Amino acid sequence: MEGEIELFDPVTVTFKGGQKEPFARWYPYLEGYSTQFVEAILEKYAPNAQSILDPFAGTGTTAFTASQLNKTAYFCEINPVLQFLSLTKIKIRQLSPPQRAALVQALTETKLSVKKLEKFSQDHSLHQTYQATFGDSLFFNAPVYDQVLRIRSYIDEVTLENPLLANLITAAVLSALVPASRMKRSGDLRYKTPKELERQTVPFIEGTCQNIEQMIHDIRNDVDGLKTEPMLICEDARSLNNISPLNIDTVITSPPYVNGTNYFRNTKIELWFLRCLKEKKDLTRFRAAALTAGINDVTVSKTPTLSHPDVQKIVSKLETHAYDSRIPRMIASYFSEITSIFKTILPHLTPDATIAIDIGDSCYAGIHVPVDRLLSACLQDLGLKQIDHVPLRKRKSRGGMLLEQSLLIFKHNSNQKKKLQKGNTFTGALVGISSNKIYPTRDHRLLNGIGDTLDTHCVPTRANSNQLLHTIWYKHLFLKMDEF
Ligand SMILES: C[S@@+](CC[C@H](N)C(=O)[O-])C[C@H]1O[C@@H](n2cnc3c(N)ncnc32)[C@H](O)[C@@H]1O
Numbered sequence: 001m002e003g004e005i006e007l008f009d010p011v012t013v014t015f016k017g018g019q020k021e022p023f024a025r026w027y028p029y030l031e032g033y034s035t036q037f038v039e040a041i042l043e044k045y046a047p048n049a050q051s052i053l054d055p056f057a058g059t060g061t062t063a064f065t066a067s068q069l070n071k072t073a074y075f076c077e078i079n080p081v082l083q084f085l086s087l088t089k090i091k092i093r094q095l096s097p098p099q100r101a102a103l104v105q106a107l108t109e110t111k112l113s114v115k116k117l118e119k120f121s122q123d124h125s126l127h128q129t130y131q132a133t134f135g136d137s138l139f140f141n142a143p144v145y146d147q148v149l150r151i152r153s154y155i156d157e158v159t160l161e162n163p164l165l166a167n168l169i170t171a172a173v174l175s176a177l178v179p180a181s182r183m184k185r186s187g188d189l190r191y192k193t194p195k196e197l198e199r200q201t202v203p204f205i206e207g208t209c210q211n212i213e214q215m216i217h218d219i220r221n222d223v224d225g226l227k228t229e230p231m232l233i234c235e236d237a238r239s240l241n242n243i244s245p246l247n248i249d250t251v252i253t254s255p256p257y258v259n260g261t262n263y264f265r266n267t268k269i270e271l272w273f274l275r276c277l278k279e280k281k282d283l284t285r286f287r288a289a290a291l292t293a294g295i296n297d298v299t300v301s302k303t304p305t306l307s308h309p310d311v312q313k314i315v316s317k318l319e320t321h322a323y324d325s326r327i328p329r330m331i332a333s334y335f336s337e338i339t340s341i342f343k344t345i346l347p348h349l350t351p352d353a354t355i356a357i358d359i360g361d362s363c364y365a366g367i368h369v370p371v372d373r374l375l376s377a378c379l380q381d382l383g384l385k386q387i388d389h390v391p392l393r394k395r396k397s398r399g400g401m402l403l404e405q406s407l408l409i410f411k412h413n414s415n416q417k418k419k420l421q422k423g424n425t426f427t428g429a430l431v432g433i434s435s436n437k438i439y440p441t442r443d444h445r446l447l448n449g450i451g452d453t454l455d456t457h458c459v460p461t462r463a464n465s466n467q468l469l470h471t472i473w474y475k476h477l478f479l480k481m482d483e484f
Contacts, residue, residue, distance in 0.1 A: 007040045007043070007044060008037065008040055008390055008392055008407060010392060010393040011034075012033065012034040012036040012037045012040070013033055013034075013037050013358065013392045013393055013405060013407075014032075014033065014034075014393070016034075021034065021035055022217075022218040022221065022222065023064065023089050023093070023218050023222070024059065024061065024064075025214060025218075026085065026089070026171055026172075026175060026211065026214065026215065026218070027059060027085050027171070027174060027175045028175065029058055029059045029082070030185065030186070030187070031058055031254070031256075031261065031263070032058050032059050032061055032254075033061055033254060033358060034061065035061060035064070035065045035068075037061075037358075038061060038062050038065040038066070038252055039065060039069075041252055041356045041407070042065075042066075042069070042250070042252070045250075045354050045356060045388070045409055046249065046250040046354040046356075048249075049066075049071060049249050049250035049354070050071055050072060050249055051071065051072040051074075051246065051247055051248050051249050051250070051350075052066040052071050052072065052073050052074070052248065052249075052250045052251070052252060053073075053074045053075070053076075053233075053246065053248040053250075053251045053253075053345070053348065054073075054074075054075045054076070054251070054252055054253045055075075055076045055237035055240065055251070055253055055255075055341060055345060056076070056077070056237060056253050056254060056255045056256065056291070057075035057076060057077040057082070057086065057232075057253075058077065058082055058254070059082055059085060059086065060075055060077070060082070060085075060086035060089070060230060062075065062252045062253065063075040063086070063230035064086075064089070064226070064230060066228075066230070066252075067226045067227055067228045067229070067230045068226065068227060069227070070227040070228060071228065072228055073228060073230040073231065074230070074231050074233040074246055074248070075230060075231070075232055075233065076232070076233060076234050076235060076236065076237040076239075076240065077232065077235065078235050078236050078237075078263075078286075078289055078290050079263060079264060079267060079271075079286070079290075080271065080274060080276045081174065081267045081270040081271055081274060081276075082267075083232060083235065084167075084170070084171075084174075084274060085171055085174070086230070086232065087232065088164075088167045088168065088170075088171055090226065090229060090230055091164060091167075092164070092168070092219060092222075093222055093225045093226040094225060094226060094229060095225070097223075100219055100220070100222075103164065103165060103168070103219065104216050104219055104220055106162060106165045107165065107168060107169075107212055107215060107216050107219075108216060110158075110165065110169055110212060111209050111212055111213075113154060114151065114154070114169070114205060114208055114209060114212070115205060115209070117147055117150040117151055117154060117205070118150070120150045120151075120153040120154045120157070121150065121153055122146065122149035122150055122153065123149050123150075123152040123153045123156070124149075126149055126152050126272075126273075126275070127149055129272060129275070129277060129278050129279070130272060132278060132279040132280070133268075133272060133277045133278070133279055133280055133282065133283065134268075134272070135280075138182065139181045139182055139183050139269060140180070140181050140182065141182070144180050144181070144203075144204045147204050147205060148173075148177065148180075148204065148273070151169075151173055151208070152273065154169075155169050155170055155173070168212075168215055169208075169212070170273075170274070171211075171215070172208050172209075172211035172212045172215060173208055173211075173273065174270045174273065174274070175207075175211055176202065176204055176207035176208040176210075176211055177204075177269050177270060177273060178269060178270075179200070179201065179202040179207050180201065180202055180203060180204035180207055181201075181269060182197065182201075183269065184196055184200065185266050187259075187260070187261050187266065188260075188261065188262055188265060188266050189265060189266045189268065189269070233246070236289060237291075237341045237344070237345075238340070238341055238344060239344075240341075240344040240345055240348060241344040241347075243348075245347055245348050246348040247348070247350055248345075248348045248349050248350065248353060249349075249350045249352070249353050249354070250353060250354045250355075250356070251345060251349070251353065251354070251355040251356065251357075252356045253356070253357055253358070254357070254358035254359070255291065255338055255341075255357065255359065256290070256291050256293035257293065257359065257360040257362065257371070258292075258293050258294075258330065258331060258334040258362050258369065258371055259293070259294075259360065259362050260293070260294040260295060261293060261294055262287065262293075262294045262296055262297065263290055263293065264283060264286040264287050264290060265283065265287070265296070268283060271283075271286070291334070291337050291338060291341070292330055292333040292334050292337055293330075293334060294330070295324060295326045295327065295330055297330065297333075298326040298329050298330045298333065303333075304329075304332040304333045304335075304336035304337075305336050305340065307332065307335075307336060308335065308339070308374065308377050308378045308381060310373070310374055310377045311331070311332065311335045311374050311377075311378065312332075314331060314367070314369055314370075314374065315328045315331055315332045316328075317367050318331060318364060318365065318367055318369075321365045321366070321367055322364055322365040322367075323365055327364045327365065331364075331369060335374060335375070335378055338375065338378070339378040339379070339381075339382065342355075342378075342379055342382060342384075343382055346382060346383070346412070349412045350412070351412060352411065352412060353411070353412040354409065354410070354411060354412075355379075355384060355409070355410040355411075355412065356407060356408070356409050356410075357375065357407070357408045357409075357410075358392070358405065358406075358407055359371055359372050359375055359405070359406060359407075359408060360372075360395070360403060360404070360405040360406070361403050361404055361406075362397070362403065363397040363399060363401040363403060366399065366401075368401060372389065372404070372406045372408060375408065376389070376408055379408075379410055380410075383412075383413045384410040384411070384412060384413065385410060385411045385412075385413055386408065386409070386410050387409050387410065387411050388407075388408070388409035389406055389407070389408055389409070390406060390407040390409070391404055391405075391406055392404075392405045392406055392407055393405040
């Protein structure tokens with residue numbers, strides 16, 4: 001037990017454990033865990049793992065750790081901001097030493113231009129999408145907002161010459177936006193209190209330059225780069241059922257907790273800057289595609305299709321006691337959707353595959369929702385065998401109830417081997433992106449997924465004119481990178 005506590009210490013199981021790590025620190029993701037946590041899981045439960053999947057990748061901690069250990073890494077992630085950050089890091093970390101040195105040089109020069117933004121005009125169309133999406137909400141003070149609109153034009157100009165450099169600047173801006181704004185991300189995005197405004201606001205240009213400085217340091221020191229190339233196999237984990245079996249021997253993941261975090265609303269400023277939001281409806285559409293984990297994710301179109309009797313019991317209790325009728329629906333939908341996602345993962349597993357899930361329980365209207373126990377029941381119904389349950393960390397609900405974060409370990413039932421060989425035909429017909437290779441990953445379920453989103457919204461304009469580039473920005477970045 002003591003050894004276990006050492007192996008999974010409470011800090012590495014949260015984003016704090018990784019917040020100072022090279023590359024991970026480019027975007028502090030509160031919902032993430034650390035490299036050490038993934039390494040500890042592999043060491044204890046899957047020392048011989050070769051092929052790893054994270055269906056809810058966030059910032060890609062599992063995929064990057066696996067790749068660093070020379071393993072094949074696949075991931076799914078539905079949020080374009082997080083996809084963008086992972087894909088950019090993947091590209092950077094595959095550069096040859098001379099390419100890396102040239103990029104570091106270019107990035108160093110960038111800091112001067114970032115300090116002279118008055119040379120660039122405001123991006124008017126970005127301003128229009130702000131108004132259409134956020135209405136009168138003032139997330140930034142006027143001078144900061146002016147800088148944000150100008151830096152967008154500057155980045156578009158850099159894109160014409162050097163798309164990878166432009167993406168690095170974009171990444172630096174993405175993590176400077178919220179600290180420079182009137183907002184704070186703590187779970188959801190909310191307005192800073194007057195004290196927080198005073199103490200926690202980081203000037204936009206200074207924050208961006210600090211981020212660029214960190215990037216320069218990390219890129220310079222990343223001598224070995226990545227050993228394998230992590231692959232965004234599909235955006236929505238539900239689409240795994242459109243892909244030929246991947247022969248995964250270990251899944252390490254942390255699905256959204258059903259605790260109300262809205263995984264799109266809390267990145268809405270970054271989504272807007274990436275031109276993924278043109279109007280209010282876009283945010284709703286993204287939310288509808290994500291796993292139901294918050295009250296606002298509950299929509300009429302999301303009808304639970306699978307129900308375990310243990311889940312049903314809690315749902316019935318909530319139906320009687322909850323102050324909002326969406327709460328029982330949210331719980332029912334969560335377990336129905338997560339079970340069906342794991343069902344789509346099964347055909348990708350090797351017979352003795354290990355599945356490690358980091359999960360936290362919840363509490364609504366004073367009723368404890370034992371997410372770990374319920375998830376375990378749902379997955380055992382699918383034929384997975386639970387072999388361990390490791391308590392990781394205690395935390396308190398808003399109402400003061402003691403909640404727990406746990407690690408659940410399952411083994412795939414090898415009797416399912418036969419089923420694995422079925423369904424070898426790939427039914428999706430789209431193109432995924434990983435360097436110069438083409439994979440069946442683009443998924444149409446999410447109408448506004450990154451490929452579609454960036455193709456339609458993120459095409460940069462030449463400064464001072466609205467002339468669209470002929471080259472699609474995203475494809476230009478991720479398919480033509482070897483020209484760098
Ligand atoms: C708890 S976070 C994972 C954090 C990750 N372990 C890390 O270290 O960064 C869960 C992620 O699942 C993503 N997600 C939600 N629904 C999804 C879906 N249907 N398909 C793929 N990803 C999804 C969310 O956008 C979020 O980034």
